[in-house]
Amino acid sequence: MRFTDEFRDPDKARTLVGEIARLAVPLAAARGRPLQVMEICGGHTHTIFRYGLKGMLPQDSIEFVHGPGCPVCVLPMGRVDDCVALARDPRVILTTFGDAMRVPGSQGSLLQAKANGADVRMVYSPLDALQLARVNPEREVVFFALGFETTMPSTALTVLQARREGIRNFSLFCNHITIVPTLKAILDSADLRLDGFIGPGHVSMVIGNRPYDFIAQVYGRPIVVAGFEPLDLLQSLWMVIKQLAEGRCEVENQYKRIVAEDGNEQALAALTEVFELREFFEWRGLGSIDHSGVRMRKEFAAFDAERKFSMPNVAVADPKSCQCGEVLKGLIKPHQCKVFGTACTPEKPLGALMVSSEGACAAYYQFGRIDVKAHRAGAAGLT
Amino acid sequence: MCLGIPGRVIAITDAGNKLGMVDVCGVRRQINLACVIDDAHTVDSCVGDWVLVHVGFAMSRIDEHEAALTLELLQQLGEAQNEIDAMRQRQEH
Numbered sequence: 001m002r003f004t005d006e007f008r009d010p011d012k013a014r015t016l017v018g019e020i021a022r023l024a025v026p027l028a029a030a031r032g033r034p035l036q037v038m039e040i041c042g043g044h045t046h047t048i049f050r051y052g053l054k055g056m057l058p059q060d061s062i063e064f065v066h067g068p069g070c071p072v073c074v075l076p077m078g079r080v081d082d083c084v085a086l087a088r089d090p091r092v093i094l095t096t097f098g099d100a101m102r103v104p105g106s107q108g109s110l111l112q113a114k115a116n117g118a119d120v121r122m123v124y125s126p127l128d129a130l131q132l133a134r135v136n137p138e139r140e141v142v143f144f145a146l147g148f149e150t151t152m153p154s155t156a157l158t159v160l161q162a163r164r165e166g167i168r169n170f171s172l173f174c175n176h177i178t179i180v181p182t183l184k185a186i187l188d189s190a191d192l193r194l195d196g197f198i199g200p201g202h203v204s205m206v207i208g209n210r211p212y213d214f215i216a217q218v219y220g221r222p223i224v225v226a227g228f229e230p231l232d233l234l235q236s237l238w239m240v241i242k243q244l245a246e247g248r249c250e251v252e253n254q255y256k257r258i259v260a261e262d263g264n265e266q267a268l269a270a271l272t273e274v275f276e277l278r279e280f281f282e283w284r285g286l287g288s289i290d291h292s293g294v295r296m297r298k299e300f301a302a303f304d305a306e307r308k309f310s311m312p313n314v315a316v317a318d319p320k321s322c323q324c325g326e327v328l329k330g331l332i333k334p335h336q337c338k339v340f341g342t343a344c345t346p347e348k349p350l351g352a353l354m355v356s357s358e359g360a361c362a363a364y365y366q367f368g369r370i371d372v373k374a375h376r377a378g379a380a381g382l383t
Numbered sequence: 384m385c386l387g388i389p390g391r392v393i394a395i396t397d398a399g400n401k402l403g404m405v406d407v408c409g410v411r412r413q414i415n416l417a418c419v420i421d422d423a424h425t426v427d428s429c430v431g432d433w434v435l436v437h438v439g440f441a442m443s444r445i446d447e448h449e450a451a452l453t454l455e456l457l458q459q460l461g462e463a464q465n466e467i468d469a470m471r472q473r474q475e476h
Contacts, residue, residue, distance in 0.1 A: 003389040153418055202385045235453070266420070
């Protein structure tokens with residue numbers, strides 16, 4: 001497929017791995033530990049595991065730390081409970097993306113609510129939810145909106161379309177979050193060891209590269225905005241390590257075919273018209289982070305499920321045995337969690353990181369055996 | 384969640400609502416083009432564009448020139464590596 005296959009060429013991947021190793025090995029030796037590079041986006045975590053990139057790299061010299069960039073994984077249980085309560089209202093058709101269906105709340109997931117008779121429907125696009133509102137005028141169609149800036153323009157444009165058409169039975173339950181305040185919280189943590197970042201390509205396609213300037217300028221860490229094919233990831237890692245080797249820290253863009261320096265003007269205009277920052281938002285495993293979520297502006301109150309319906313709005317603590325928070329902060333690896341692969345599996349997820357295919361735990365569970373094999377062959381292992 | 388897939392705009396289906404038909408690996412679907420059009424690139428000029436599709440919206444026009452430059456750089460890196468390997472081998476012999 002065009003713009004995809006070219007970025008999966010194994011020969012070029014081998015060359016990049018060689019270059020990365022050449023630069024990384026002496027840097028890691030000088031530090032007395034592996035270089036730690038955080039891939040922020042869950043999509044990148046998935047690529048790393050899907051294509052076994054981790055196993056191709058020198059394990060003693062480079063370690064990926066899997067960042068908090070999976071919106072399904074960081075959604076607090078209380079918000080899922082609100083959603084399940086909404087779905088039980090017989091007037092409501094609750095719509096959402098496939099990933100969000102399986103996130104466990106304290107009262108079960110949306111999928112379980114559906115099995116118990118609630119009208120929950122999976123959609124590919126918020127536009128499909130709007131179409132359901134058009135053809136079911138006697139019902140209330142609520143779209144459970146979640147995701148970073150990548151997804152915000154699509155829900156914002158859908159709401160604007162609903163307003164233009166005067167559709168009254170469509171609303172959003174807005175759980176959109178923004179990554180930059182959370183990155184700052186990670187960079188401010190006392191035990192930070194991260195050497196550099198691989199930046200989220202599709203968030204950046206909307207917001208541009210300038211919001212990351214503080215990472216280079218204030219925190220002195222390199223960041224390279226990356227695409228999602230294996231060669232994109234490897235080239236971006238090489239660019240991060242090249243910066244480290246040359247003593248630079250800058251914001252660089254590997255994904256120029258998609259990401260413009262200033263982002264996407266039309267997308268930004270739509271999302272700022274509809275959404276405004278919340279004072280704070282709760283992240284599963286990370287706690288409350290200031291200005292890390294958005295809500296709908298009051299001009300759009302008629303399309304805001306939080307204003308339209310009463311919801312329990314109760315904060316629910318994560319299960320005690322879950323160590324999602326520690327995994328998200330990079331303090332432990334997924335397989336070091338007490339319930340990994342036993343009480344918590346992709347079929348029956350306990351923690352959010354096991355739910356989405358972009359979650360670090362699900363990726364370890366699904367593709368981790370590649371590493372185990374490599375370990376047995378004496379080349380690499382689960383670290 | 385944040386993934387996108389390249390597709391090619393093959394027709395404009397509703398210019399007023401900025402909707403067009405996109406082909407992704409042979410699968411066709413109507414998508415919204417609002418984020419890839421402006422005064423300089425109107426909705427009608429989108430036919431033939433490669434775009435990144437995310438949840439039913441074209442989110443970016445794929446810059447073919449930049450894609451070629453990225454691949455070229457990787458190519459050069461490979462050639463440089465071959466050169467270095469060849470030099471190394473010669474030294475060893």
